[in-house]
Amino acid sequence: MSEADALLPPNVGWALLAAFSLLWIGLGVYWGRRNKSFEDHALAGRNIGLALGTATAAATWITSNTTMLAPQFALQLGVWGMLAYSTASFGLLLFAPMAGRIRALMPHGYTSGDFFRLRYGRGAWGIFLVFTLFYSLTWLVSMAMAGGILLNALSGIPYAWGMTVILGVCVAYTMRGGLAAVIGTDFIQSLIIIVGIVIVGFAVLSHVSIAEIHANLSAERPALLDMLFPAAIMAIFNNLLFGLGEVFHNNVWWSRAFAYRDGVGGKAFALGGLVWFPVLIAAGFIALASGALNVAVPASDMVGPLVVAQVLGEAGAVAIFVIVFCSLASSIDSLLAATSDLLTEDIYRRMFRPAATPARLKSMAQYVTLALGVFTWAVCLPRIGTLASVLFFAGPLVGAMIWPIVTGLYWRRANSAGAVGGMLLGAGAGLACYFAIGFYVGALVATAVSMVWVLACARLSKSRFDWAKLKETA
Amino acid sequence: MQWHATGAVTLKLARKADFADARTLYSGGNSAYFLSGLADGTYYLELQGSGGETSAPLKLTVAHQSLTHALWLAGLGALVFLSTVAVIFRGARDE
Known part of the structure; x- marks a missing residue:
């Protein structure tokens, strides 16, 4: 998109970018000043309360995909698509009881990798690391790319500069302030x-009524109102299970379960899920209103910004610029922090330096954050791939991890053969269907196949896991 | 839909090949339009330049996935999801 097509002049975009960059970096330095050890840096001293806990759960889950892909889903798959995307809130709602269980079983835990290593052994741990790093890096790359693309579309700032600034700012304050800075800015x-x-949402409703939106959709895009729209029906549970897999396995969420004060995790994740649900409905609704508002949409992932700019003019363009920047930063910082902790704890400490001091681990986590930032920047610079397709490729991998995690937390008879087979068979079947049928079935098939295998192995198992093994101290 | 054109264009959509029932989807200087939500059937698209020149019509066939297939997959999804919920809320009964 050229500068002439952008919703804001580049100088306004640069001014907003500079102001928010200084704010986030300043806050990161301020919140990071008390971090002395790896535990302070990675888990904010395990002392996060309910307000911050709820906000960080909701903000981390509100990504560029929420503000851009949710309207895209509504425009492609209609009312069911809008609801399908909002089902990702079930990931947070169902993780709420699991967070309490995780904290009780692993009072000294640092990462989701610790759980796989202690619960299922090194084989399952290795597969988990491959899957989660693929997913985390894909998510990170897709968001940094989205940052560059969206800032370019909104204000004409060149893609490479926008992507570099967003990534650089997040790396700077995450390196300096660790999880405390991530949660504070969230x-x-x-x-x-x-x-x-x-x-x-209210501005859109003041410009066009529900009846007008319905009449426009009935006349011009009737399938979007069709309750029996096949692709949308397929997408509902696929998206729901994709969301469950993302939350259940990823260290972004486990690190928060470890970081929340005792008794806070369950409430914070449940409230975060409830906050998130209507955001998605509002984002989707904006897309469905585009026809009635006579907004021409050249690309589906730009429908949100275009509608907002049409309704609110330059003030709306400024608002969407700030919302996009915040939603990207709140997720990129969390991913940088959680992935660097995973690499520091699971690879550096557990594989190479078991005797590393807390201060040394903290510095290593900071270097890893920087390295992740440089890696992501190098991958994003050529601008390959699209927002949705890159991330959906990871759906089968995360879906295949749901049952090994859930049964591993609650069933003593869940075993390594079930976890390893469930992850490999589920991911294989899911990927095969992803390519043979479409992105909207990959996670669903992967979860179903993994479930069957895990249940069969648990049924036949004679072993009973000793929960005390999860209480490993550093 | 993407196209290359100099100046403003008008994009029209019709169910009949002679464009007797055409409606305008877009008028302006963009070079792309996102089209979705059409019912099953055959459609024709045509691009008209500001000077009146028109492109060759583009035939578009919409065929949605099988509803039976979709309902089976939704049923499977519901089963997997409800089983997951049951494991979580049943908790660690064998502890």
Whole structure:
């Protein structure tokens, strides 16, 4: 998109980018000043309360995909597509009881990798690391790319510069402040996003009525209102299970379960899920209103910004710029922190330096954050791939991990053969269907195949796991 | 839909090949339009330049996936999801 087509002049975009960059870096330095050890850096001293805990759960889950892909889903798959995307909130709602269980079983744990290593052994741990690193890096790359593309579309800032600034800012404050900075900035970012989306939703409704939207869709895009739209029906549970797999396995969420104060995790994740659900409905609704508002949409992932700019003019363009920047930063920082902790704890400490001091581990986590940032930047620079397709490729991998995790947390008879087979068979079958049928069945098939294998292995198992093995101290 | 054109264009969609029932989807200077939500059937698309020149019509056939197939997959998804919920809320009964 050229500067002439952008919704904001580049100088306004640069001014907004500079102001928010300085704010996030300043706050990161301020919140990071008390971090002395790896535990302070990676888990914010295991002392996060309910307000910050809820905000970070909601903000981390509100990504560029929420603000861009949710409207895209609604425009492609209609009302069911909008609901299908909002089912990802079930990931947070169901992780709520699991967070309490994780904290009770692993009071000294650091990462989701610790769980796989202690619960299922090194074979399952290795597969988990491959799957989760693929997913995390894919998510990170897709968001950094989305940052560059969206800032370019919104304000004409060149892709490479926008992507570099967003990534650089997140790396800077995450390196300096660790999880405390990530959670603190998430709190402010979540308030900005939620207030912004509510204002946008009401603004859209003040310009066009529900009846007009319905009449327009009935005449011009009837399949979007069809309750029996096949692709949308397929997408509902696929998206739901994809969301479950993302939350259940990833260290972004496990690190928060370890970081929350005792008794906070369950409530924080449940409230975070409830906050997230209506955001998605509002984002999807904006897309369905595009026809009635006479907004021409050249690319489906730009429908959200275009509708907002049409309804609110330059003020709307500024609002969507800030919302997009906040939603990207709140997820990129979390992924950088959680992935660097995973690499530091599971690979550096567990494989190479078991006797590393807490201060040494903290510095290593900072270097790993920087390395992740440089890696992501190098992959993003050539601008390959699209927002949706890159991330959906990881769906079968995360879906295949749901049952090994859930049964591993609650069933003593769940075993390594079930976990290893479930992950490999599920991911293989899911990927095969992803390519043979479409992106909207990959996670569903992977979860189903994994479930059958895990259940069969648990049924035949004579072993009973000793929960005390999960209480490993550093 | 993507196209290359100099100046403004008008994109029209019709169910009949002679464009007797055509409706305008887009008018302006963009070079792409996202089209979705059409029912099963055959459609024709045509691009008209500001000077009146028109492109060759593009035939578009929409055929949605099988509903039976979709309902089976949704049923499987519901079973897997409800089983997952049951394991979590049943908790560690064999502890």
